Amino acid sequence: MEQSVEVRTDRRAMLAAGVTVVLWASAFVSIRVAVQDYSPGALALGRLLAGSIALGLILLVRREGLPSRKAWPGIAVSGVLWFGVYMVALNWGEQQVDAGTAAMVLGIGPVLIALLGGWLLREGFPRRLLAGMAVSFAGAAVVGVSMSEGGASSVLGVGLCVLAAVSWAVAIMAQKPALRYASALQVTAYGCIVGTIACLPFAGQLVTEAAKAPLSSTLNLVYLGVFPTAVAFTTWAYALARTTAGKMGATTYAVPALVVAMSWLVLREVPGWLTFAGGLLCLAGVAVTRSRSSR
Secondary structure, three states: OHHHHHHHHHHHHHHHHHHHHHHHHHHHHHHHHHOOOOOHHHHHHHHHHHHHHHHHHHHHHHOOOOOOHHHHHHHHHHHHHHHHHHHHHHHHHHHHOOHHHHHHHHOHHHHHHHHHHHHHOOOOOOHHHHHHHHHHHHHHHHHHHHHOOOOOOOHHHHHHHHHHHHHHHHHHHHHHHHOOOOOHHHHHHHHHHHHHHHOHHHHHHHHHHHHHOOHHHHHHHHHHHHHHHHHHHHHHHHHHOOOOHHHHHHHOOHHHHHHHHHHHHHOOOOOOHHHHHHHHHHHHHHHHHHOOOOO
8 A cells, every 4th residue: 555655656757857957958948049139147036036926826726834933944045046046057158159069968967966965864875876977978079079169168158057067966965954944835836936036136237137138038937937937947846845855856957958859859959879779778778777677
């Protein structure tokens, strides 16, 4: 009986993680459109404002109040680092380096999550997790090389992508304990609000750029706030509360493969065989991390 409940919970967590991965992959397509007319800070603030409004409405409908005081340290840290620092640093970094370099540098994020989770959260270092991450990391590197424009990478851009990856990993270490005292919706909603407050210095840029930006870019900004932020961050928190940080980090290695497929369908960018092979490696590695050992 307990085993069937565990399997059911794991399936729900996997489904939630799948929703997160698909929506985060779609964000790369939308960012590509919006970043042409919005600066990194303004884009982050606009996205967070849209996400905060959507999450606030859901909180009202569900009548979920303030989270427990014990959850607030984790919410505050993850809000500043993930919703704030991560988004601005990533937007800025992708202006300085090509997509391939950014993908390879961000690939250290799941590795850091697994290492910090095993150490700080006492999740251990399962062999299947480490093996799957190695396969997925190799796949992400292949995708990165295949998508590289071949130009010299900016030291500033690489540094910003490293900052984004580190901010993401540390934020997960703070978010995981907070989920013991608050729901996934509360942790996500109030974390998004904290991130919005942290990005308020970019309000002037957002107002100026929104007045000049075409409707397509603004609609993509709103999409980024509602779906890849409000929905995807909530499903991420839901899954994170029901599995380990290491496994959740490993699932994000499926994002590069999905980005390639979406770019193919939406932007009509036909991937080369090397990109396609790298995407398959990413998915294979994720499958290894989610598989169960036979005992």
